[in-house]
Amino acid sequence: MTVSDKDWDVFTNEAKKEEIDSKKKVKVGIVGCGWIAGSHLKAYLKMEDVEIVAAADIIPGKAEKFFAKYGVEGVRCYLSHKDMIDNEDLDAVSICTYNCQHAEPAIYALEHGVNVMLEKPFTVTLDEAVAVMKAEKKSGKILTIGFQPRMSENMQMIKKIVQSGELGDIYYLQAGGGRRRGIPTPYGTSFIEKETGGIGAVGDIGSYSIDMLLNAVGYPKPLTVSGYTSNFFGTDPNYYAKSNHPEYAEKFGVDDFAAAFVRLEGGIVLDFRISWAMHMDTCGDALILGTKGGLRIPSTECWNGEFKTPLKVYRNIGGEPMCYEVPMIETKFDLFEQKLRSFVNEVKKPDGEGKATVSSAEILYNQAIIDGIVKSAELGKEIEIQIPEI
Numbered sequence: 001m002t003v004s005d006k007d008w009d010v011f012t013n014e015a016k017k018e019e020i021d022s023k024k025k026v027k028v029g030i031v032g033c034g035w036i037a038g039s040h041l042k043a044y045l046k047m048e049d050v051e052i053v054a055a056a057d058i059i060p061g062k063a064e065k066f067f068a069k070y071g072v073e074g075v076r077c078y079l080s081h082k083d084m085i086d087n088e089d090l091d092a093v094s095i096c097t098y099n100c101q102h103a104e105p106a107i108y109a110l111e112h113g114v115n116v117m118l119e120k121p122f123t124v125t126l127d128e129a130v131a132v133m134k135a136e137k138k139s140g141k142i143l144t145i146g147f148q149p150r151m152s153e154n155m156q157m158i159k160k161i162v163q164s165g166e167l168g169d170i171y172y173l174q175a176g177g178g179r180r181r182g183i184p185t186p187y188g189t190s191f192i193e194k195e196t197g198g199i200g201a202v203g204d205i206g207s208y209s210i211d212m213l214l215n216a217v218g219y220p221k222p223l224t225v226s227g228y229t230s231n232f233f234g235t236d237p238n239y240y241a242k243s244n245h246p247e248y249a250e251k252f253g254v255d256d257f258a259a260a261f262v263r264l265e266g267g268i269v270l271d272f273r274i275s276w277a278m279h280m281d282t283c284g285d286a287l288i289l290g291t292k293g294g295l296r297i298p299s300t301e302c303w304n305g306e307f308k309t310p311l312k313v314y315r316n317i318g319g320e321p322m323c324y325e326v327p328m329i330e331t332k333f334d335l336f337e338q339k340l341r342s343f344v345n346e347v348k349k350p351d352g353e354g355k356a357t358v359s360s361a362e363i364l365y366n367q368a369i370i371d372g373i374v375k376s377a378e379l380g381k382e383i384e385i386q387i388p389e390i
């Protein structure tokens with residue numbers, strides 16, 4: 001077997017060098033000026049072919065402070081996404097609002113012919129995701145969901161291994177990872193309140209974990225789910241002793257741990273668990289089992305898109321059980337910047353030709369699983385996942 005220059009590029013990252021036409025500027029507005037909006041703005045500011053024109057935040061003065069912090073001048077600030085979209089000639093928006101405010105601005109933007117980069121998780125409920133997709137379908141615009149680990153070549157290797165047939169037919173997926181102490185409250189309570197976060201660990205980091213595994217096996221449709229959620233840590237004032245915010249316990253209205261058994265089309269099962277807080281270091285490695293081989297994915301925080309030790313493939317070789325490590329690829333680019341770069345590249349294509357890097361059609365199934373876990377946990381029994389027509 002010979003390795004072509006193109007194949008070799010994958011390992012040297014040369015393939016990532018691309019020509020950028022900076023004459024054509026993409027006009028971008030940002031909805032929600034909190035924590036993650038800063039990462040969007042910083043990435044866009046590095047792009048010669050992007051013009052940041054406006055931002056909106058429902059908190060008076062927040063958009064102004066946001067731009068001032070990053071030294072951005074000559075831009076307009078709004079108190080509502082609607083006013084911004086109505087008054088600006090935008091090509092695209094980055095929606096960086098808390099989870100409960102993902103659907104509404106996304107629908108409004110799409111209905112007004114604006115391309116959308118929507119932060120993860122897609123939405124809070126399956127119904128909201130369906131409503132956003134209906135608007136997307138009608139608009140013909142791009143809707144991409146912000147899972148930056150998809151840009152990681154090490155993460156992409158998981159899918160390549162499955163697609164190569166090396167593992168045979170896949171029948172079992174086990175999610176891993178999770179945090180021992182990691183309820184996200186660095187800038188307030190938007191992640192933990194029901195009215196803003198809507199869902200907890202299951203949506204925040206569970207959505208990454210589900211994406212890593214389901215993307216690898218071609219996003220089979222989920223059929224049934226038996227889910228469990230709990231909130232023993234988030235509702236305990238002692239949890240917040242170090243941060244001096246015992247009052248957060250009263251505000252905590254979401255899950256901090258979830259587990260589920262999900263049946264997927266094609267005879268595959270997903271054994272899922274995720275945690276913001278637990279008396280354990282990690283829920284373990286993620287596993288993909290197939291008829292010819294197995295893949296061990298080291299426990300990962302998911303969001304940063306990398307694992308620290310190599311993937312391991314387990315197979316019978318010469319009739320003997322063997323295991324080999326997959327060499328890790330040194331990532332020379334920033335995954336977050338790459339996720340926005342790929343979005344802008346698609347927006348620049350002629351109308352109707354641009355494609356979502358992370359499509360709603362895939363993430364609909366991710367959302368359906370999350371929605372199913374929450375509903376099944378509430379009912380205390382297994383449920384069928386019903387996905388409406390779009």
Ligand SMILES: NC(=O)c1ccc[n+]([C@@H]2O[C@H](COP(=O)([O-])OP(=O)(O)OC[C@H]3O[C@@H](n4cnc5c(N)ncnc54)[C@H](O)[C@@H]3O)[C@@H](O)[C@H]2O)c1
Binds near residue numbers: 031033121187204
């Ligand atoms: N991809 C990643 O690595 C990553 C990391 C962190 C957060 N996130 C996601 O980004 C989203 C935002 O997280 P955050 O930590 O920045 O939250 P945040 O609470 O710091 O910021 C959200 C901001 O949105 C504003 N807002 C809410 N509704 C609005 C509306 N309709 N119009 C305008 N502004 C509105 C709020 O006032 C707030 O300032 C969440 O869904 C989260 O899951 C993604």
